[in-house]
Amino acid sequence: MSNIRGMRGFLASSIGVTCAAALVLPLAPSVAAAPMRPAPTAEAATAPGERPAPGHTDSLPLTALPATRATPTSPAAREQGLPPRDVRRFSLVGVIWDDPDAELHGRVEVRTRATATGTWSGWQDLETHNAEHAADPGTAERTSGRVRGSTAPLWVGDSDGVEVRVRADQAQDPFANPLPSGLRLELVNPGQEEPSRPAGRAAAPQDTPATTMTAETAAASAANAELAPLGALEIPELTPDRTREELFALRGAELTEEQRARPYIGPRPRIVTRRGWGANESWREKKFVYTKKVKAAFVHHTASGNGYKCSQAPSVIRGIYRYHVKSMGWRDIGYNFVVDKCGNIYEGRAGGVAKPVLGAHTLGFNTHSMGIALLGSHASSKPSGAAVKAVARLTAWKLGLYGANPRGKTYLKSGGGNLYAKGRNVRLNVISGHRDGFATECPGWQMYRKLGTARSTAAELQGR
Known part of the structure; x- marks a missing residue:
């Protein structure tokens, strides 16, 4: 265990610092005219000991x-x-x-x-x-x-x-x-997950030795070294007292006197790591990119429909991740966090869940913010109570690390978009919907109208 901790500390210092939607x-x-064929045998699940596909x-x-090729009167197909x-x-x-x-x-x-x-x-x-x-x-x-x-x-x-x-x-x-x-x-x-890994549940230390991880996987895991062992499949939740202790350990030198006297922060929620949902770390760019702080959270929905099982969420996230990187050409998945309808929280873009990782979620307002995407479609369907509570728990903790009040307002400088010109300082809710920073329907009206509840719950969890 001491060797693992030593390796974890080394990696943390040498590597860790270094509503688009499905x-x-x-x-x-x-369809009656659609070609048909006999149904094939369903693919067998990966057997224990097999490498995932x-x-x-x-x-x-x-x-x-x-029927639509170019013509003299309509030259463009x-x-x-x-x-x-x-x-x-x-x-x-x-x-x-x-x-x-x-x-x-x-x-x-x-x-x-x-x-x-x-x-x-x-x-x-x-x-x-x-x-x-x-x-x-x-x-x-x-x-x-x-x-x-x-x-x-x-x-x-x-x-x-x-x-x-x-x-x-x-x-x-x-x-x-x-x-x-x-x-x-x-x-x-999106490929299969590793065998015998229940979604979001951590394996025993002997099941996740550092020697079995690639350098990219180790780097992504080491970015969370202050919060969980190297190779962990989840970051466990903490009590309020333990969370405050962690706040001082992580950000003590940066805290104001007021924050030291009254550390407003919600208890850290359980978060499934990238390794926990099966991220292939070779797809993304190796280096992590950070901003200086987290002043606001933008809430999105993935418009993904609500009929999925929560056990399928890791596959959906892997599909979005691959599309963002391989097809759209981004450096990594765009969201900082993803929340499914059962209230499970997943680490998004690599770099450390407690750190100000620069995302690609809200065009013009990615700097000094984080993006949270609900895995669902909420234009006309209400989000689950578990999902709204998860957004509140996540923001109470993450915004609390940076001294932000979930009920408050803040200013962000626009990087350019269809609502605000580049360089304009815009006053926004600390917990905003995507549509507050860009002309879009995201995060869906039914989720947008729940943001007041999320703000109040997050503030209460912070002890305000």
Whole structure:
């Protein structure tokens, strides 16, 4: 144990310091004209001792559909897509294009064939306005040359057939190029988790030795070295007294006299680590990027539908992570935290859950903030009480580390967006919805109207 602690401390010092969203929608009744085939045998679960199946992404270029090719009176094709086809197994689908600043004015629809039954879904829409979830303009992540425009991804479950059509808005100039260039369909298989790992439950120390981890996995884990052992699958919750002790240990030299006298902070909640939800650390960029503090929290929803089981949440998160990095060209998953409907909290972007990690969640306001995404769809469906309570518990703790009052207001400088010009100081709630910083429907009206409850509960948990 002393060797593990010593290694943990070494890694912490040498490495640790160094509403776009997935949709989970119920399948519509099968289309009468859809091709059918006998249902295959369901894939067996990974047996103990087996290596988990790795994930993959298949990227397929879209082409003009036969009935919509360019003509002398309409020189630019107004519809692209793919006819029905067999593909490798996937669970999440999205459409990307070359220019991240280009907007797709139109409609993107897909239908998929379920592996278990061999039946096709009805047509389902992909959200085309995804730019509000992004790194701030001018940052290294945004100007890397790898970032692409994209729809939100759609979680469809285990599938092996797909058809897609992208239709331009009829109001667009028919002689202009109505669709962005380089349209591609991304089919994401998030891969399996390691065998015998219940979602979010920590294994015994002997089950997670440092010698079995890659350097990238060890680095991501070491960023939380002050909170949990190296290789931990979760960061356990703490009592209020232990949390205050941890506050002084983590930030004692930076605390004001008032914070020392009255440390307003909620008890640390249980958080599933990146290793706990099965993040492949080789996908992301190696270095971590930080801001100086956390002044505000932006709440999102992933518009993912509410029919998923909480045991499936790690797979959905891995799918979003892979889409953000491999398809959209981001350095890591955009959100700092994800919360499922059962109230489980998951570590998002790597760098340490107690640290001010720079995310890519709220275009223009990523600096000095954190992004929390509810895994669900809350435009018309109410979020679960467990999810709202989890947001309150998480913000009470994380904002408390930086002396922020969940009921208060703060100022953030805009990095540029469609609501506030770059450089403008904007007064915002310390706990804000995504729509407060960008013109978007996120986090859905039903979640947005619960933010008052989350603020009050978080403040009470802090002892205010």
